[in-house]
Amino acid sequence: AAVVEHTFKVGGTKITQLCMNSVIYTANQQLPGPTIEVTEGDTLVVHAVNDSPYPLSLHWHGVYQLRTGWNDGANKITQCPIQPSGNFTYRFNITGQEGTLWWHAHSSLLRATIYGALIIKPRNGPSGYPFPEPYEEIPILLGEWWNRNVDDVENDGYLTGLGPQISDALTINGVPGDQNRCKGSAMYEVEVEYGKTYLLRIINAAVNVELFFKVAGHTFTVVAADASYTKPYATDVIVIAPGQTVDALMNTTASPGRYYMAAHVFDSKTVAVPFDQSTATGIVKYKGVPDYAPAAMPSLPSHDDVVTAGRFYWSLTGLARPSDPGVPTTVDHNMVVTFGLDQAPCAPNQTKCSGFALVAAMNRNSFQFPEKVSLLEALYKGVPSVYSEDFPDLPPPVQGFRKATAVKKVKYNDVVEVVLQSEQYSSALGTENHPIHLHGFDFYLLAQGLGRFNPSKKSKYNLVDPQVRNTVAVPAGGWAVIRFMANNPGMWFMHCHLDAHLPLGLAMVFESRTLSDAHITWSKASSPLFTGPHLVKPKVQ
Ligand code: C2O
Numbered sequence: 129a130a131v132v133e134h135t136f137k138v139g140g141t142k143i144t145q146l147c148m149n150s151v152i153y154t155a156n157q158q159l160p161g162p163t164i165e166v167t168e169g170d171t172l173v174v175h176a177v178n179d180s181p182y183p184l185s186l187h188w189h190g191v192y193q194l195r196t197g198w199n200d201g202a203n204k205i206t207q208c209p210i211q212p213s214g215n216f217t218y219r220f221n222i223t224g225q226e227g228t229l230w231w232h233a234h235s236s237l238l239r240a241t242i243y244g245a246l247i248i249k250p251r252n253g254p255s256g257y258p259f260p261e262p263y264e265e266i267p268i269l270l271g272e273w274w275n276r277n278v279d280d281v282e283n284d285g286y287l288t289g290l291g292p293q294i295s296d297a298l299t300i301n302g303v304p305g306d307q308n309r310c311k312g313s314a315m316y317e318v319e320v321e322y323g324k325t326y327l328l329r330i331i332n333a334a335v336n337v338e339l340f341f342k343v344a345g346h347t348f349t350v351v352a353a354d355a356s357y358t359k360p361y362a363t364d365v366i367v368i369a370p371g372q373t374v375d376a377l378m379n380t381t382a383s384p385g386r387y388y389m390a391a392h393v394f395d396s397k398t399v400a401v402p403f404d405q406s407t408a409t410g411i412v413k414y415k416g417v418p419d420y421a422p423a424a425m426p427s428l429p430s431h432d433d434v435v436t437a438g439r440f441y442w443s444l445t446g447l448a449r450p451s452d453p454g455v456p457t458t459v460d461h462n463m464v465v466t467f468g469l470d471q472a473p474c475a476p477n478q479t480k481c482s483g484f485a486l487v488a489a490m491n492r493n494s495f496q497f498p499e500k501v502s503l504l505e506a507l508y509k510g511v512p513s514v515y516s517e518d519f520p521d522l523p524p525p526v527q528g529f530r531k532a533t534a535v536k537k538v539k540y541n542d543v544v545e546v547v548l549q550s551e552q553y554s555s556a557l558g559t560e561n562h563p564i565h566l567h568g569f570d571f572y573l574l575a576q577g578l579g580r581f582n583p584s585k586k587s588k589y590n591l592v593d594p595q596v597r598n599t600v601a602v603p604a605g606g607w608a609v610i611r612f613m614a615n616n617p618g619m620w621f622m623h624c625h626l627d628a629h630l631p632l633g634l635a636m637v638f639e640s641r642t643l644s645d646a647h648i649t650w651s652k653a654s655s656p657l658f659t660g661p662h663l664v665k666p667k668v669q
Pocket of ligand 1: 371567625
């Protein structure tokens with residue numbers, strides 16, 4: 129196994145996009161940021177240098193961080209942010225997982241422009257794929273673009289109490305393509321050869337929107353999602369929520385020509401909030417075809433096509449690998465977690481707020497980030513009163529919400545099952561899609577549905593070949609059931625991957641720790657485990 133080393137300098141970058149000049153913050157002056165490629169078993173080292181004026185952390189979305197939780201990069205959860213002019217080195221092994229993941233800033237809206245692909249190749253090369261070796265691999269990063277500084281967008285969202293304004297465009301590999309009001313916008317283009325199989329590594333790095341993705345004249349065979357292999361699934365449309373990845377094979381057997389690839393918003397929210405109506409486009413061009421050849425446009429599902437989205441999300445099944453232990457059949461810890469948006473009084477410093485401010489919660493707990501110390505650091509050092517271990521197992525029978533840094537303590541190696549339920553918390557607001565992402569673990573996705581979960585749905589559980597994910601798109605007013613084993617000590621964030629909902633509080637944390645019985649020493653007495661703003665590795669016995 130190799131050590132793969134990168135230096136990411138985060139700083140200002142001048143860019144012209146949508147006919148406007150702006151300065152954005154990027155890693156190494158690139159949008160999307162650099163692609164990281166490792167082989168399963170490698171050690172990844174990333175030196176993060178913060179030349180931006182904003183506190184920063186970088187998260188390796190979907191990487192287990194087995195016993196390296198202090199490298200997870202979740203701002204205020206596993207580390208304090210890297211201050212302007214500061215730097216931090218992330219160092220961890222990537223073991224036991226392969227496929228497409230990604231990395232992104234995990235502090236404020238910076239992830240809109242600070243993100244990139246993290247591709248994990250099988251140990252024995254492409255012959256390790258459980259599908260025919262593709263001719264070439266094509267990363268497709270779907271994103272979202274604002275014409276304004278995204279930190280201002282976020283601050284404004286706070287001041288109005290209504291969250292960030294909608295974005296100005298969707299992007300494919302950093303650029304919006306030619307279907308928007310700015311004539312001559314840059315467009316991503318990839319040249320293909322006739323009669324080959326390409327592996328598309330599709331990542332939804334958009335900030336606040338689930339997406340439909342199609343390529344005109346072509347169909348896909350999905351072979352993986354969230355860096356877990358799936359049984360081959362044939363489809364002409366990919367549906368993908370923020371945080372998720374989909375690996376899909378595409379055969380180039382259409383008549384040689386130019387074909388649009390296109391992405392636009394899927395949004396089933398029952399409350400009429402405007403969203404970005406634009407379509408991002410790119411081009412698949414067959415070799416030898418002239419650039420001026422007209423391109424065919426795919427017909428995308430309508431924005432609220434719940435049926436198409438549900439068919440894709442719910443049809444995938446997992447392809448077990450020899451290392452996969454299978455779904456644990458006994459559950460040690462059952463939870464039901466509801467979540468939604470509610471109305472709160474405007475705070476005195478929300479100077480542009482009128483009437484009410486939005487707030488979000490899980491089981492009526494609106495998550496508050498700690499002020500001075502990260503949760504993991506507080507756990508290691510035994511710092512009192514940073515968080516409370518009283519996140520409820522069941523939704524409390526009350527209206528409203530409480531603001532709290534509430535964590536759920538689960539026993540090391542316990543099997544945890546969570547019913548995730550999108551709920552209407554306020555009669556004045558509807559329900560929305562919420563892609564729920566769990567740090568530190570993959571989970572088995574046992575079942576999903578519209579409406580309310582009830583115990584009779586247990587008959588729908590797939591305990592044979594469920595898909596394995598790190599992010600599940602819970603439909604508006606619908607549910608999903610996940611099961612995972614808490615075999616990774618640390619403080620693990622679970623939150624809505626719509627960035628708009630994170631500062632509103634749609635989050636909770638799993639505290640998974642071992643005590644005397646276990647592999648890791650968490651002893652408060654054996655400090656100093658803590659050096660400077662970050663943690664050092666605990667002792668592994
Ligand atoms: Cu991809 Cu906590 O995030």
